[in-house]
Structure formats: C-alpha cells, structure tokens
Amino acid sequence: MFSGISIGNTMLITASGIVIVFLVLLLLIIIFALFGLFSKIKSKPKDKKPAEVKPITKVQPAATVQNNDDELIAVISAAALEYLSDDGKTYAVRSIKRSKGERSPWATAGILQNNSSFTK
Amino acid sequence: MEFLTQFWDAILKLVNESGIGVMVANFTSTGWQNLVMLGVACLLIYLAIAKGFEPLLLLPIAFGMLLANLPFMNPAENLAVHYHDIPGFVELFKTGDVTLIDMLYLGVKAGIYPPLIFLGVGAMTDFGPLIANPKSFILGAAAQIGIFAAFIGAALLGFNALEAGSIGIIGGADGPTAIYVASRLLNKDSSIQVGTIAVAAYSYMALVPLIQPPIMRLLTTKKERSVVMEQLRPVSKTEKILFPILVTIVVSLILPSAASLVGMLMLGNLMRESGVVDRLSKTAQNELMNIIVIMLGLSVGATTDGPSFLKLETLKVVGLGLFAFAMGTAFGVLFGKIMYLFTGGKINPLIGSAGVSAVPMAARVSQKVGQEENPGNFLLMHAMGPNVAGVIGSAVAAGVLLSMCPNINI
Numbered sequence: 176m177f178s179g180i181s182i183g184n185t186m187l188i189t190a191s192g193i194v195i196v197f198l199v200l201l202l203l204i205i206i207f208a209l210f211g212l213f214s215k216i217k218s219k220p221k222d223k224k225p226a227e228v229k230p231i232t233k234v235q236p237a238a239t240v241q242n243n244d245d246e247l248i249a250v251i252s253a254a255a256l257e258y259l260s261d262d263g264k265t266y267a268v269r270s271i272k273r274s275k276g277e278r279s280p281w282a283t284a285g286i287l288q289n290n291s292s293f294t295k
Numbered sequence: 296m297e298f299l300t301q302f303w304d305a306i307l308k309l310v311n312e313s314g315i316g317v318m319v320a321n322f323t324s325t326g327w328q329n330l331v332m333l334g335v336a337c338l339l340i341y342l343a344i345a346k347g348f349e350p351l352l353l354l355p356i357a358f359g360m361l362l363a364n365l366p367f368m369n370p371a372e373n374l375a376v377h378y379h380d381i382p383g384f385v386e387l388f389k390t391g392d393v394t395l396i397d398m399l400y401l402g403v404k405a406g407i408y409p410p411l412i413f414l415g416v417g418a419m420t421d422f423g424p425l426i427a428n429p430k431s432f433i434l435g436a437a438a439q440i441g442i443f444a445a446f447i448g449a450a451l452l453g454f455n456a457l458e459a460g461s462i463g464i465i466g467g468a469d470g471p472t473a474i475y476v477a478s479r480l481l482n483k484d485s486s487i488q489v490g491t492i493a494v495a496a497y498s499y500m501a502l503v504p505l506i507q508p509p510i511m512r513l514l515t516t517k518k519e520r521s522v523v524m525e526q527l528r529p530v531s532k533t534e535k536i537l538f539p540i541l542v543t544i545v546v547s548l549i550l551p552s553a554a555s556l557v558g559m560l561m562l563g564n565l566m567r568e569s570g571v572v573d574r575l576s577k578t579a580q581n582e583l584m585n586i587i588v589i590m591l592g593l594s595v596g597a598t599t600d601g602p603s604f605l606k607l608e609t610l611k612v613v614g615l616g617l618f619a620f621a622m623g624t625a626f627g628v629l630f631g632k633i634m635y636l637f638t639g640g641k642i643n644p645l646i647g648s649a650g651v652s653a654v655p656m657a658a659r660v661s662q663k664v665g666q667e668e669n670p671g672n673f674l675l676m677h678a679m680g681p682n683v684a685g686v687i688g689s690a691v692a693a694g695v696l697l698s699m700c701p702n703i704n705i
Binding site for chain 2 (some may be wrong): 179184185187189191197200201202204206207209211214290
C-alpha cells in the first residue's frame, strides 16, 4: 500500500484538487448567477410594455415610417411569405416590428458572404 | 536442382520473416501476447460496431491495437509506437526509422489532439441549460470527486503520482481529457501506457447506461426521483457569448495548466454562439474533429502492444476505472440530494449523476431513470446543465493533476 506515493502526498493532491475544482466552479456560479440577476433586472421594464401581437388588419404603423404604411406592410409580408413558402406550410404575418439594428446591413452582408460555401 | 534449392530457401526466408513466422519463433516470449492482443482488438472492434460502444473513438483505437500487435521481423518497423516522450521521438527521428504511427502519435504526446477535439466539442455544446441554472456547476464539481477517489485507490495499489493521476482522470468520463493527462504524465518508466487509459476510459463511457442507474436508485428515494423541476429561464445571446470568454479568463487565471483544454473548449463554443463564423464552427464540429479523432484513436491504440498491455497493472486500471465512474456518479447524486434539501425539494437529485462529463449520455440516463418514476418528467435539459458543467470540471481537475503530480516526490 502507498508504495508509489506516500499517504501524505496522496491526501495533499486529493484535498487540493477537490478544493480547487469546487472553488473555481463556485466562482463561476457567482459570476453567472449575477448574469441571471442582470437579465432579470433588464427584462423588467420591457414586461410593462403592452404586447404588440395584433391581427394584420390592425397593425399599428411604426413611428418613423413616413410613406404609405399599408403598402409597406404588404411588401414586407409578401417578401416574408415568399421566403417561407418552400416548406409548403401556411403562414400569417401577425406583427411587424423594426429590429434594434445592432448590425449594419453592410456588416450583415459581409458575414453572409464569409459564411457562404466555397463551391458557390 | 540448384534452382529448386534456391527457390526453397527463398520460400523459407519469406516464411521466417512473415508475421506468422516471427510469432511462432518468439511464441513463448512475445508471440502469445501478440495473439491475445489481436483477439482483444477484434473483441473491441466487435463491441464498437455491433454493440455501438463509443465507436467514433473505440474503432480506431481497437484497429490501432490490432496494427501494433502484428509481428515484424524487425521490431523497429512494426506499427506500434516506438517512443514514450518527445526526447525519445527526437532520437528516433534522427535514426530515420520513424513510421506513420510514430508521426501520428506525436500529436498525442505533444498535447495537440485532445485540445483540438475539445474545440469541436465546444462548437457542438449548448451551455444554455448551465447558464440558466448556474447551481449545476456544483453538481459538475461533485462528480469530479470520483477522479480523486480513484487517485487514492491507485495510490493504495502502489502506483506512483504520475500513474495515479492518469488513472484517476478516467473518473472524469471524458476521453480527450483522459488521453491529454495520461500523455503528459506517463513516460517510458511508467508501468501503464496511454492506450490502456484510453481503452478503459472509452469502454466505461460506453457502459454509463449500465453503471449509473443502480447507483442512482440506491442513493435516492422514490419521492426524490419523482421531483419535477421548474422550467429553465430563457438565456440571451449576449450571455451565451460572454460565457465562453469569462470561463476561459477565470479558469486560466486560476489554473494555467487547464488553459489548453478549457480555452479550446470555449473557443469552439464562442465560434458557435457568435453566429459570425458559422463556417469555422461547422468545420470544427465536423471535418476537423473527424480528422483528429482518426489520428488520435489510431495512434493511441498503437501504444497497446502486448508487453505493455498484458500485465497486472492493466487489470488494476480496469478495476479502478469502474471505481472512478461509480464514485463520480455517487458523489454527484449525493450533492444532488444536498441541493434537494437546501432548495426545499425543487432539485431532482438524479441530475447530479449527469455531472460526469459523458455528454449527452449521462444526461439521457438521468432522464430515463426519472421517467421510470414519473413518465411525464422531462429531466433532460435540467441534466444537461451538470453534464456540460462536468466537462469544465473535469478539465479543471485535469489541470490540477497536471500541475501537482509531476512535482510530487514519494
């Protein structure tokens, strides 16, 4: 027994290993529990806004749209339905909202180009 | 007549130099070992193909074992690995007798293949259930106690620190981590080799559905197993992007020896979650991982030649591997029970067993055992939290072993 490594060193490695593994993962728990807290705090104001899901006939126009809203709704709906039509299912457009615009159209186009296949 | 004599001499020479001739001539020394190992290799190939035992790794490992045990007249030319450390490779390279397998094994010995496999694993893993319920990290940590329980067991059986560390890491239930630690710790003086660790690790990973359920049922009550957990909160894209960055920084600052494994795991995950390098993510998950798995499996299998595998130490490793898995499962479930008590019955202890990092098999086992008590209970996503936490936990434990074991004198 314990001819290759002394009992003292065995217990030292065991105790250190268990403690370090737990400490590192406890630290990660704290960090990501705070994440959860921040996302709860961040999501609270949005909960107070009324839901924007409405039937297409009563969609309210976005505040920044200057031109004909019904025409814009029709164009967006037609484009979305054309894109989704390949799978044979029926879709209805219930709500149209302006995205937050985190990425410019140029950046999106660049990413799409980078991710396209070599063979195309 | 002379022609016939020369013809017969040529035939005899061919027979003597053939694998069968070498095996028969050396039967009492290495010949019988080669024969037995060929049988073991065929058995593992059968288990991988017919029984589905972790075939992605076990098939190339088993075939590497088969190639390594084909006898050659000149042992320097056979398909086993001919060195045990990088200086040994350098000496071999100078002689010019380097074979295909020797070159492939360099990626194992230099610690390159396992982190690259982790790159693919990270690209395939969704850490959402873990981010949604960070308490799962505790269960991932608890299951790693199995590693250190096996470490103690190995020390009791007379292994030195380097060997005990390599055996203990089998309890992490993570093939690339086990191979990474074993390849860094074991050397030419070790009584076991990397291939032995790999065969034990992957065999037990395939046996998780058999090993875990009895332990889970033994340590939990029917009431505990029936607990239905609350739905996980939604996790935002920002959280999923920040997770790999923060984990890499935190773990690597505390434990630099784990940086290689954890860093590559998290890079793969970041590539997946960022959404801007989809092509790289797909390559990491598919082509790159497949190539590395082939090279790793084949070369690691080729370290299991007869003399290094057929010894008492291999049996000890097999027994300790089972012990490690059992302890990991048991401690995971026990910590699950502690969390059940502290949360007033909100956590199902069965998800604790998923802290062993056999993803996603261990999570599926938790789901299956939970459904035996309550068919409407879906524990899979809850169990994925501890399951992927176990991958990080086993990498941290690997870092500890790599950092401490080489510095221990008896």
